[in-house]
Amino acid sequence: MFRPVAICSAWADHGLTSMATTTRALPRSGGGLRLNAFKRQLSLQSMVLPSLALVVVFVYFPMYGLIMAFQDFQIGDVPGFSTWVGLHHFRVLFQEPNLYRITRNTIAMSGLKLLLAFPAPIILALMLNELPYHGFKRVLQTVTYMPHFLSWVVVAAMMFEFLSGDSGIVNYMLERLGIIDTPIVFMGEAEYFWPLVVGSEIWKETGWSAIIYLAAISGIDPAQYEAAEIDGANRLQKIWHIVLPGIMPTIMILFILSVSRLLDANFDQVMMMTGNLNNRAVAETADVIDTFIFSYGIRLGRFSFATAATFIKSAIGATLLVGANQMSKVLNQESLW
Amino acid sequence: MRNSTLANRIGTWTIAFVVLVFSLMCLYPILSALAISLNDPDDTARGGVTIYPREFTFTSYQMILSDRRIPRAMLVSIGRTVSGTLVSLVLTGLFAYAMSKRYLMFRNAYMTICVIAMYFSGGLIPLYLLIARLGLMNNFLVYIIPTAVNIFNMIIMRTFFRQLPEALEESAYMDGAGPYTIFFRIILPVSTPIIATISLFVGVAQWNAWLDAALYMTRTQDLWPMQNILIEVLNTASFYNDMLASASGTAAEVMMKIQRVSVRSARMAVMMITIVPILCVYPFMQKYFAKGIMIGSLKG
Numbered sequence: 001m002f003r004p005v006a007i008c009s010a011w012a013d014h015g016l017t018s019m020a021t022t023t024r025a026l027p028r029s030g031g032g033l034r035l036n037a038f039k040r041q042l043s044l045q046s047m048v049l050p051s052l053a054l055v056v057v058f059v060y061f062p063m064y065g066l067i068m069a070f071q072d073f074q075i076g077d078v079p080g081f082s083t084w085v086g087l088h089h090f091r092v093l094f095q096e097p098n099l100y101r102i103t104r105n106t107i108a109m110s111g112l113k114l115l116l117a118f119p120a121p122i123i124l125a126l127m128l129n130e131l132p133y134h135g136f137k138r139v140l141q142t143v144t145y146m147p148h149f150l151s152w153v154v155v156a157a158m159m160f161e162f163l164s165g166d167s168g169i170v171n172y173m174l175e176r177l178g179i180i181d182t183p184i185v186f187m188g189e190a191e192y193f194w195p196l197v198v199g200s201e202i203w204k205e206t207g208w209s210a211i212i213y214l215a216a217i218s219g220i221d222p223a224q225y226e227a228a229e230i231d232g233a234n235r236l237q238k239i240w241h242i243v244l245p246g247i248m249p250t251i252m253i254l255f256i257l258s259v260s261r262l263l264d265a266n267f268d269q270v271m272m273m274t275g276n277l278n279n280r281a282v283a284e285t286a287d288v289i290d291t292f293i294f295s296y297g298i299r300l301g302r303f304s305f306a307t308a309a310t311f312i313k314s315a316i317g318a319t320l321l322v323g324a325n326q327m328s329k330v331l332n333q334e335s336l337w
Numbered sequence: 338m339r340n341s342t343l344a345n346r347i348g349t350w351t352i353a354f355v356v357l358v359f360s361l362m363c364l365y366p367i368l369s370a371l372a373i374s375l376n377d378p379d380d381t382a383r384g385g386v387t388i389y390p391r392e393f394t395f396t397s398y399q400m401i402l403s404d405r406r407i408p409r410a411m412l413v414s415i416g417r418t419v420s421g422t423l424v425s426l427v428l429t430g431l432f433a434y435a436m437s438k439r440y441l442m443f444r445n446a447y448m449t450i451c452v453i454a455m456y457f458s459g460g461l462i463p464l465y466l467l468i469a470r471l472g473l474m475n476n477f478l479v480y481i482i483p484t485a486v487n488i489f490n491m492i493i494m495r496t497f498f499r500q501l502p503e504a505l506e507e508s509a510y511m512d513g514a515g516p517y518t519i520f521f522r523i524i525l526p527v528s529t530p531i532i533a534t535i536s537l538f539v540g541v542a543q544w545n546a547w548l549d550a551a552l553y554m555t556r557t558q559d560l561w562p563m564q565n566i567l568i569e570v571l572n573t574a575s576f577y578n579d580m581l582a583s584a585s586g587t588a589a590e591v592m593m594k595i596q597r598v599s600v601r602s603a604r605m606a607v608m609m610i611t612i613v614p615i616l617c618v619y620p621f622m623q624k625y626f627a628k629g630i631m632i633g634s635l636k637g
Contacts, residue, residue, distance in 0.1 A: 152545075
């Protein structure tokens with residue numbers, strides 16, 4: 001009964017492997033053979049080409065466009081064919097009086113997020129893992145990652161509403177409880193900007209990021225827990241000696257990626273929390289590298305100058321990625337490559 | 338958890354309590370926004386509305402829905418989400434399927450191109466100039482084409498397709514079916530979890546996007562999605578509330594202030610309309626995307 005199936009599959013296997021061998025053997029054979037092999041899988045190749053074309057156009061063309069950082073790009077120029085100005089824009093950039101402030105703000109926000117928002121989902125995942133009731137756990141999880149699906153536009157809208165100095169609920173409660181006498185204009189004062197950035201990030205992303213850690217926890221071999229229990233390990237010891245080491249590779253990968261994004265203060269978040277940068281009252285602590293690039297490039301039309309800033313930022317980002325990855329390797333931990 | 342000593346049980350309850358408090362903190366703003374949107378606008382100005390409307394009314398919703406920009410923006414949002422998700426699914430899916438075949442020629446070259454594109458980009462300015470040059474300004478297609486292929490999603494899908502048993506395709510392959518037929522007739526029907534996951538990712542990104550409209554829809558607001566309308570509603574006549582609140586002023590100024598405060602319910606109503614579609618969809622996708630994320634977290 002099942003012989004035909006076996007024959008079929010053997011035949012198909014043969015077909016597939018032979019095709020694979022041809023492909024692998026190709027570099028040694030002539031160009032004609034290679035072309036023939038390509039023609040044979042033309043319809044498969046045609047599945048790749050539209051997507052690849054889009055990637056080339058919308059990712060690689062802009063990468064090539066970075067060349068304008070070394071040129072004086074004017075509207076109407078063909079990118080890459082403007083007048084060369086060498087490092088002029090970089091010199092102007094390093095003399096920019098706001099450079100220190102935007103760099104400080106960017107690193108402060110990313111650093112605080114790394115310190116406070118990065119561990120939050122790990123802690124949440126560890127806690128959820130300790131809860132025995134499945135239904136209860138699932139409901140809590142559904143609620144905690146709901147904010148991830150809201151846009152920063154929406155989150156900022158809520159922040160302006162609840163933190164409003166004009167009878168927003170937070171001020172209302174604080175006044176009722178006698179903690180403050182006059183309302184605090186949370187969204188309008190520079191000193192509250194960083195705490196609010198970190199706080200809203202924790203609120204929005206903790207539940208979502210916990211999913212990946214929970215997935216990693218579920219991959220831990222149950223035999224390890226049993227062995228620990230026989231050894232008389234208590235809950236904290238099990239978390240420390242089994243769960244944490246079990247999810248360490250995941251933590252390291254995500255940590256490397258976070259470090260490489262140190263110069264990416266969340267653009268959407270900052271734009272929305274400053275009302276599209278219109279709220280200058282918080283500019284002192286709110287202006288970051290990405291909003292600087294946006295203001296100069298899009299609003300003021302200084303394309304080449306803004307691109308020079310992008311160039312520097314990407315270069316540092318790439319260095320950070322390689323550096324963090326290398327460090328993780330040295331520490332004998334997981335690495336991206 | 339099986340050896341429930343007293344210390345263990347206290348620990349569990351403490352943890353349950355902490356997680357519960359955090360969940361309530363996640364839930365509260367949404368409930369409160371709903372309550373404010375359903376509360377009488379003038380009453381809202383008095384402050385102190387928590388999670389239930391003090392004076393229930395649909396006034397705010399009637400007010401905002403009578404503005405013809407809002408239903409229009411809703412259509413744009415729905416249109417870009419549906420068409421953007423479909424286009425992205427088909428393109429990325431075909432790409433991922435081809436890439437899952439080890440005998441695909443130039444597979445490694447394609448992958449290198451993709452990985453570089455995943456980590457590096459030209460940034461905002463060159464992309465902006467490119468889109469202007471391609472004539473995509475003030476064109477609905479700008480919502481769909483530049484983001485149609487997402488490399489990360491492609492890798493997730495490819496990983497999923499790879500783990501499907503090869504036997505699945507063999508008989509169709511025997512019958513002389515081409516890769517397109519196999520993809521649409523055989524692969525897609527057994528790929529529900531990954532399709533659901535990717536649709537959710539792409540759909541949410543489409544629904545929540547605002548920067549593309551802000552950058553590229555310069556001539557007219559007719560093609561603005563809900564997010565940009567919400568930004569507009571937040572900014573007009575309301576943004577400087579806070580500054581007014583802290584400053585005392587003339588009677589005229591105070592009058593103006595009260596007028597502005599009354600739009601608070603309306604703002605929350607616009608916000609609720611913006612998030613309701615997402616809140617309705619995501620809980621049903623839960624069982625899929627946890628799995629999807631797990632696949633995505635695997636290396637390679």
